[in-house]
Amino acid sequence: MEIAASGVVVGPDGLARPAWAATDPLMREYYDTEWGLPVTDEQGLYERICLEGFQAGLSWATILRKRPAFRAAFADFSPDTVAGFTDADEARLLADAGIVRNRLKIRAAITNARATLALRPEGGLVDFVWQFRPAATPRPATFAEVPTQSEESVALSKALRKKGFAFVGPTTMFALMEAIGMVDTHLMDSHRRGSSGLWPHSAVPTPGN
Template sequence: MTRGRCSWAGEDPLMCAYHDEEWGVPERDGRALWGKLMLDGFQAGLAWITVLRKREAFRAGFAGFDPEKVARFDEAEIGQLLADPGIIRSRAKIEATIGGARAWLAMRDAGEDFGDYCWGFVDGEPLQGDGHSVNASTPLSGRVSKDLKTRGFKFVGPTIVHAWMQATGLVNDHSHDCFRRDEVANLG
């Protein structure tokens, strides 16, 4: 007997493992939420599998997504990243990640925890999608996107933000016939 799975996972073993083990699991750690948001920004205009295949190289290139280290990146580090075939070599996205690290630090230094900030948009509990609708963005992701932009984040449009909210469990959008839907709902 085969288990039902969200159709977007397809047949690729890496995508299936990502779906089965990570996607939609509520993430509450502010640094991890930031790192995942930055990875989603690299997806802009590309398929998620492209980013997923390069995720370890991204982690290595961006110092384990440590905002304190990434915020100090200068032209030398940007040059190294632009020369790294293991990542998506977009200067704009690299610079957006550095800027995102600085925005994350500004929030922290102002006493605002990024995890609390993110979860505040859903009152601390994952929103449960209906399991039937597949939206590229929502009014909520539009509000989150707008707020992130006012704080200095880039590559955080409503579609990217919605994908990130789904991936990090702020929204449980597993399909109604997916074996992970109820499992993830119980993690909330």
């Protein structure tokens, strides 16, 4: 593998990726096919919010490896089903070695399912989250230039908390915004820069910048 001046790693396939996505096959597949692409369905967005919450304090690789078990444990992240989970379900989840057995995070996933249902009369989770899409996106040349939160992620965090969501801090919400394409933090030299289709000119620096 070749490391470019920007810090991206050029793989044997000739494609440039950030270091975190360059070696682990699972992370590379996630980066190449999923991360940064728009998620605009309720179930998919609810799942991402839950998984980002479970990731807090852990590596994303850990969550990604456990995602099949998470989906099995949480009824494929159907908000309608999870909203009806009982104390018995919570006990079942705490005993499931395939997921992250953190009581507060498990409860947050159930709480967030109920909050997702409560948003439906107001237009739904998707419209609620996507209203915080910023007018511009970062253009990081190196990993050190990638932000960890933004004005919009702080506002989204506050808004979701007011609606009853948990484990939705500003840094977690910025990670969500990156993952679902609301911002494009692919490095400028990455082969995935601009892949969301939402920032078609983001790969080309504007004059004077």
